[in-house]
Amino acid sequence: MRLSHNFTKTRRDAPKDETARNAQLLIRAGYVHKMMAGVYAYLPLGKLVLDNIAQIVREEMNAVGGQEVQMTVLQPKELWEKTDRWDDKKVDNWFKTKLANGTEVGVGLSHEEPIVDSLKAFVGSYKDLPITIYQIQSKFRNELRAKSGLLRGREFIMKDMYTFAQTQEEHTKLYEQIAEAYIRIFERLGLGDSTYRTYADGGYFTEKFSDEFQTVSPIGEDTIYVDEKKRIAINKEIYTDENLAKLNFNRADLVEKRGVEVGNIFPLESKYSDALDLYYVDEKGQRQSIIMGCYGIGISRLVGMIAEHFADDNGLVWPASIAPAEVHLVALGTDAEIVAAADDLYHELTAAGHEVIYDDRDVQAGLKFADADLMGMPLRITVSKKTLAEGSVEFKARTEEETRMVKLADVITAL
């Protein structure tokens, strides 16, 4: 992508009404546009990060047998009345609207009900189970105060997955497989070292705990107690002697930390399937309840989380796995020789399959370097009169101070 063609520009300052550092940085670097509090549009660079995160999640969900669907935003009231989740007194963050004929409909805040409903045409026998379904889609929650930038939005993008099992045993097997897939996802996103599977409250319809995936961060809204050796944690909300004993935690091994919840998985028992009349008939011809689990990952929250987690004083720092491009190529100066060498390198890199942001603009060197830092690609490659005199270019990793010279002929192999 040539920066001269990219319609966004970097900005020195974020809008005054934006107080979250992740949103400030993403706006300044031209990744997102704020439509209103808690509602952000994705500009080309932001869309690339969003899609890269979604693709990693998709691959890991497919690897555990997930089948991808796309449910709808508009939701019929009747479905949600069956689970007693329509009334604003029960669920207080609905956005609701009306059809032209006056019928109330919901603007999707979650998708347990429609997913279960869609299965009724297909599930009858034990032979039809287990099933694992997921989607990556926008959700809408009418938060009284939207804050923390992309970490807590009114409109946001989630991956939500649902499992349907015959027995608790089958459910647990699926649940643990998916928990492992979550660990792999956070590793691939660069958050592996700082993310902990964290026991939390299971909600009112299960005796079990749920599992959160908490990334340790000073901006975390949650308090967790981490056992660094076992690489697990427990949420403060269930931090009692009884639970510590039940979960084999040793209080002496635990350290208090702030955490951002980047994923969560829940045992749902048969609350939704029973309420919506989804059952199966077992091998003996008996009708049985279906045991469900649900598994969320905040895709757009991760854009904000990762932005804020790795940023330094100069701007964004993307992990290679989700950066909009691997290389930020800077041409210093407008001499024909420099432009020709930079153009050639741009074509060579893209032809070799590397994603490149090419700063071909006619602006000052200082601005180009500042923009490269703010935009946050993993590797900056500079082509200048000085480097060309040595038949070389300059490599600088975004996370390091030092630079090194690499011969033009060796650039591809050096990547």
Add this chain to the structure above:
Amino acid sequence: MRLSHNFTKTRRDAPKDETARNAQLLIRAGYVHKMMAGVYAYLPLGKLVLDNIAQIVREEMNAVGGQEVQMTVLQPKELWEKTDRWDDKKVDNWFKTKLANGTEVGVGLSHEEPIVDSLKAFVGSYKDLPITIYQIQSKFRNELRAKSGLLRGREFIMKDMYTFAQTQEEHTKLYEQIAEAYIRIFERLGLGDSTYRTYADGGYFTEKFSDEFQTVSPIGEDTIYVDEKKRIAINKEIYTDENLAKLNFNRADLVEKRGVEVGNIFPLESKYSDALDLYYVDEKGQRQSIIMGCYGIGISRLVGMIAEHFADDNGLVWPASIAPAEVHLVALGTDAEIVAAADDLYHELTAAGHEVIYDDRDVQAGLKFADADLMGMPLRITVSKKTLAEGSVEFKARTEEETRMVKLADVITAL
């Protein structure tokens, strides 16, 4: 994809409340789930078709310099008041909702306003233009009566693109480039022969015509007059002697047809940019209006359109470019020899990069063949005792009656 793992099943009958043939077929084949009138969820096979269409559109939009963004569903009222499109008396198909504090917000029915608004941080000079931006996103229109299945929904998926030019001349160049990209898209979707660029009304703020892309079909809601030789058409709504003369049509060459509007492109002049205060400063330092165009393609409408356009009495018939899979592999019988041969072929085909739906279920041959027809992959390959006796499999194209035998060793090259 093994059909034994796929959670959807085919159905003999569509739901009684579904009258549109495209939705009936897509529901019967397990591609979509009807949430309510005009609101359909995409199940795994439907999601694949949707993504395949979106990818073709994306490639062609990128090829003409389009930069992909993702705007938001929730829309601030203030923006739409500036263009006088908020009032229900002016735009009668809004879905509106309210923030927790009582502020009214819109549920995105289009995105001219937010796209123009997002550009205000980036556009100032003639050097910033032209710009071409697009997105592929859900839109919401509060139709009084949703009908025609996926062809006219309350919630649907569109590609919408917007161009921003300095002059009418620059605008026209972009507009014609995109019109050509549209022709390529409909060719790649298999609709090239039956789709015509069609002159239509330009709306109230331009003297120009707009261009629709109309696919000739008995289910079309529009009446168009086609000049088959020139491969263009004119919409009945502007079918006057004056316009025919202006557009160089000869009444004698025109044939009346029914058409489904699968795309449209509009000159917007500077209606939105002026109203939202987006201008540029030219080389002489003068403030100038920005000339816009907008370019829509109904992605989910195309799922329904293509389903209905090519279907026969036995079910769906997908063009190879967008089919969920290239091959529908049928194993006839459960003998170890047959299962082993079909498994091997499945692995061989997928390893060679072919998408395959593999019917490995333990059901009757008749049901397998009926399902293969209903689901509509381009090529059925059957492995049976009879074919294996000849060291072969049976090929049958979905659109042909004849079958032919192909040696097992030659299957990959025969594809």
